[in-house]
Amino acid sequence: MKAWLGVLGLLAFGGVLEALPRLGLVPAGYLPPPSRIAVALADQAHQPTFWAALGDTLRTWLTGLAIAVAAGLVCGVVIGSVPLLREATASTVEFLRPIPSVALIPLAVLLYGTGIRATLLLVVYAAFWQVLVQVLHGVGDVDPVARDTADSYRLGRLARMRYLVWPTALPYALTGVRLATSVALVLAVTGELVIGTPGLGREIAVAQSSGAVPAMYALVVVTGLLGVAANLVTRAAERRALVWHPAVRT
Numbered sequence: 001m002k003a004w005l006g007v008l009g010l011l012a013f014g015g016v017l018e019a020l021p022r023l024g025l026v027p028a029g030y031l032p033p034p035s036r037i038a039v040a041l042a043d044q045a046h047q048p049t050f051w052a053a054l055g056d057t058l059r060t061w062l063t064g065l066a067i068a069v070a071a072g073l074v075c076g077v078v079i080g081s082v083p084l085l086r087e088a089t090a091s092t093v094e095f096l097r098p099i100p101s102v103a104l105i106p107l108a109v110l111l112y113g114t115g116i117r118a119t120l121l122l123v124v125y126a127a128f129w130q131v132l133v134q135v136l137h138g139v140g141d142v143d144p145v146a147r148d149t150a151d152s153y154r155l156g157r158l159a160r161m162r163y164l165v166w167p168t169a170l171p172y173a174l175t176g177v178r179l180a181t182s183v184a185l186v187l188a189v190t191g192e193l194v195i196g197t198p199g200l201g202r203e204i205a206v207a208q209s210s211g212a213v214p215a216m217y218a219l220v221v222v223t224g225l226l227g228v229a230a231n232l233v234t235r236a237a238e239r240r241a242l243v244w245h246p247a248v249r250t
Contacts, residue, residue, distance in 0.1 A: 044219065081165065139165055
């Protein structure tokens with residue numbers, strides 16, 4: 001029922017967008033009706049440059065996300081497991097985490113020019129903090145009673161990690177991955193749009209500068225569809241991985 005309501009709401013929103021330019025309430029040159037955007041999207045699907053740009057965006061997005069997730073998991077577990085290290089790095093994390101990734105664009109261009117590595121730097125930086133902070137919270141949320149029980153049974157470091165820390169931190173880690181997935185996509189498209197690295201973002205800028213407004217909106221729709229697909233996949237993976245968790249079982 002909820003899915004049908006969502007589809008109905010989306011259709012109603014599309015109907016409003018279709019009516020606004022056709023009734024002259026907004027200029028069609030700035031907001032084309034969705035029917036024209038759909039035609040432009042179909043035209044894009046026949047262009048090899050579109051698929052090449054889509055592949056570049058996916059490669060930058062997923063590569064940066066994989067690096068950020070791996071680094072965030074390792075650093076989060078290591079820092080969170082050592083109280084002294086966690087206290088020593090807390091102020092550094094809180095200082096670096098709020099820095100907007102787009103503020104690093106001049107540095108990225110200076111280091112890597114307008115290549116994919118410049119955008120990759122932005123993606124990794126933004127997504128890393130999403131995972132790291134969540135894992136730190138998860139490692140710090142271990143039940144004290146469970147920790148005392150592990151002490152009484154004299155569990156080793158690996159056993160503690162497997163049976164105590166990881167089950168507690170896993171829901172936090174998956175939340176961080178889900179957040180990082182969306183953030184990584186945003187920064188991938190932003191880097192392509194601003195820096196000019198190959199991808200959908202650069203194609204959007206080219207379409208805007210050449211006055212191809214329907215094509216520009218069509219490419220924006222593609223990026224939105226990527227975000228929706230990523231959210232659905234990460235949520236499904238989260239439910240599957242946490243099938244044992246009380247929050248998911250209920």
